[in-house]
Amino acid sequence: MKYLKGLLDQIGIGGARIEMFYMSSAMGGAFAEAVTMMTERVRKLGPNPVSK
Amino acid sequence: MIVAEQKPFEEIKAKIAKANKVLVVGCGTCVTVCFAGGEKEVGILASSLRMATKIDGNPKQIDEVTVQRQCEWEYLDTIKDRIGEYDLVLSLGCGIGVQAIAEHFPEARVVPGLNTSFLGLPVEQGVWEERCAACGNCILDLTGGICPIARCSKSLLNGPCGGSHDGKCEISTPDRVVECAWDLIVKKLMARGELDKLLEIQPAKNWQTSRDGGPRRIAREDLMLAKE
Amino acid sequence: MTPHDRFEPQLLAFCCNFCAYAAADLAGASRIQYPPNVRVVLLPCTGKLDVLYALKAFESGADGIMVAG
Incomplete structure (x- = not known):
């Protein structure tokens, strides 16, 4: 993950666009929270610069 | 094996800056095993370069191919039909691979993507160390295989020298500990009861077989094809 | 900015079959609300994730990636 974030920073995509989450199969709420958090974060970052 | 390391991303980016069509050529032998220029590294580098150059507003066509061995004409022939389509070849082979491509395809412009480092082996996952200097005149029988x-x-033949402290070489830093090779040799021979081996007077080493004798060449008549 | 023209990111979630994929399944079954921006990709284990998968996703236009296990 650390290597990948560094690589994405180098490319210019930004390591913040990828994140690792840990949860068990019984944590439906945690999954929803993670998706919400990530959606908000990436919304702030804006579109992927590669797809412009 | 030959151990190499990928050049910094920015340096590679600068090297391909003027080209529009780039072929990234990997090698399936030594540099695959040391995770520097195999099929996977080619894929990661090519994808990264495609995205990075696009973000910089200078998109390029960057294609990938990995040959089994860049240092043999037969394997290079597998890309001979494609190589003419590209205005730059980025080789992820060792220095031999880069030169083989340049020699086999004289029209191709080749740039190296790796720094070829040394002949060595992985001592643990992710760590490689130099083991052979290719001096062309092996004396490992005298030195306990070290x-x-x-x-x-210092490449000494009669060590250890005064720079050896507690088995460590004086060039050691807190980040990088270098074992004193002569300390290792003496301990190994002592354990085997062969320390007296070191008392034998050896003639001066012939360095002509090393780089001191200029570029080296081996020609074996038993293997060469008969001349008509 | 009205809610209609705000940027909707495309997220990709690489999920472990046994943890996060099941968690996502549970989130659905228990009707927990979460943003519809995410597409779930099932992996047998997050250990199967490869750097190339992530790069390919970004190259194909994904705005963000979640790795969940």
């Missing part, structure tokens, strides 16, 4: 040419900082 090479003082490659592993002693």
Whole structure:
């Protein structure tokens, strides 16, 4: 993950666009929270610069 | 094996800056095993370069191919039909691979993507160390299988020198500990009861077989094809 | 900015079959609300994730990636 974030920073995509989450199969709420958090974060970052 | 390391991303980016069509050529032998220029590294580098150059507003066509061995004409022939389509070839082979491509395809412009480092082996996951200096005149039988040419900082043949402290070479830093090769040799021979081996007077080493004799060449008539 | 023209990111979630994929399944079954921006990709284990998968996703236009296990 650390290597990948560094690589994405180098490319210019930004390591913040990828994140690792840990949860068990019984944590439906945690999954929803993670998706919400990530959606908000990436919304702030804006579109992927590669797809412009 | 030959151990190499990928050049910094920015340096590679600068090297391909003027080209529009780039072929990234990997090698399936030594540099695959040391995770520097195999099929996977080619894929990661090509994808990264495609995205990075696009973000910089200078998109390029960057294609990938990995040959089994860049240092043999037969394997290079597998890309001979494609190579003409590209205005730059980025080789992820060792220095031999880069030169083989340049020699086999004289029209191609080749740039190296790796720094070829040394002849060595992985001592643990992710760590490689130099083991052979290719001096062309092996003396490992005298030194308990530990090479003082490659592993002693001074390539001494009669060590250890005064720079050896607690088995460590004086070039050691807190980040990088270098074992004293002669300390290793003496301990190994002592354990085997062969320390007296070191008392035998050896004739001066012939360095002509090393780089001192200029570029080296081996020609074996038993293997060469008969001349008509 | 009205809610209609705000940027909707495309997220990709690489999920472990046994943890996060099941968690996502549970989130659905228990009707927990979460943003519809995410597409779930099932992996047998997050250990199967490869750097190339992530790069390919970004190259194909994904705005963000979640790795969940």
